[in-house]
Amino acid sequence: MSDSATNTLVLLSGWGCDARIWCPLAPFWPSELEVETPDWPGYADRSPLAYPASLEALADAMAEDLPGDAVWVGWSLGGLLAGALLDYLPAPRALVLLGMGARFPHPEGVSPTALTRFRQAFRRDPVATHAHFMHWQLGGEPSPRAAHRRLRTLLGDEINADAATLTAGLTHLAEIDNTRRLATPPCPVHRLAGEDDPLLAPAVRERADYRLPGAGHCPPISQPMRLTRALAAIAVAPARSLAETSLETMP
Structure with missing residues (x-):
């Protein structure tokens, strides 16, 4: 990363999606921001960890990608992992949780039982289960079919991740x-959610600092401009609440 960058965002993808998920945001970033999109170990061309479930090993592997002078943005599982890595790495300027609460299973969202069944299905048939998830997570977008076409254009149809890494995820x-x-975080924490995210319980969506209109669980696909504005506002003033910022007037 460049030492001259004044505002750096590190974008972290979620389960089953590599860093190409962030490509739709590229045209909208202000020129003064530096944006990094590292893949997690085991995704794309990055080697998997010997023990993919180890958070300590994950922290060691991601240490250079997650510097303390950057804002970490974790989408879905990426947000859950970024929050957990606060115990292992120097705190960032701010942490953004996009489409994720303090934990994932929730009785009014994706229940523990539903998640257990999904994990069992993935063990039986990883390819079909991954494909099902790609459709499922898009259910809250304004046009799920169009969103799925855009997702396939970005990521293709093949699983671009190591099976053991996906299982650990x-x-x-x-x-x-x-x-x-997150009760006593070492840095400012911002929570963003799509207004119609089908993977989040209503109470979790309502506690978000900013709810992205016209978006479900995948605002990088459905609302890249709105999402970019929100993230840029945080990068410029990480301690400021998004409620204090007029996102619609940002360039």
């Missing part, structure tokens, strides 16, 4: 609970 979704970490 499902374990993290089931087991990581960041409630304690």
Whole structure:
């Protein structure tokens, strides 16, 4: 990363999606921001960890990608992992949780039972289950079919991740609970959610600092301009609440 960058965002993708998920945001970033999109170990061309479920090993692998002078933006599982890594790495300027609460399973969202069934299905048939998830997470977008076409154009149809890494990611979704970490965080924490995110419980969406209109769980696909404006506002003033910022007047 460039030492001259004054405002740096590190964007972290979610389960089953590599860093190409962030490509739709590229045309909208202000020129003064530096944006990094590292892949997690085991995704794209990055080697998987020997023990993919180890958060300590994940922190060691991601240390250079997650500097303390940047704003970390974690989408979905990426947000859950970024929150957990606060115990292992120097705190960032701010942490943004996009489409994720302190933990993933919720009785009014994706229940523990539903997640267990999904994990079982993935063990039986990873390819079909991954394809099902790609459709499922887009259910709250204004046009799910169009969103799925855009997602396929970005990521293709093949799973671009190591099977053991994906299995470990499902374990993290089931087991990581960041409630304690986020109760007394070492940095400002911003929560963003799509207004119609089908993977989040209504109460979790309502607690978000900013709810993206016209978006479900995948605002990088459905609302890239609105999402870019919100993230740019945080990068410029990470300690300021988004409620204090007029996102519609940003360039």
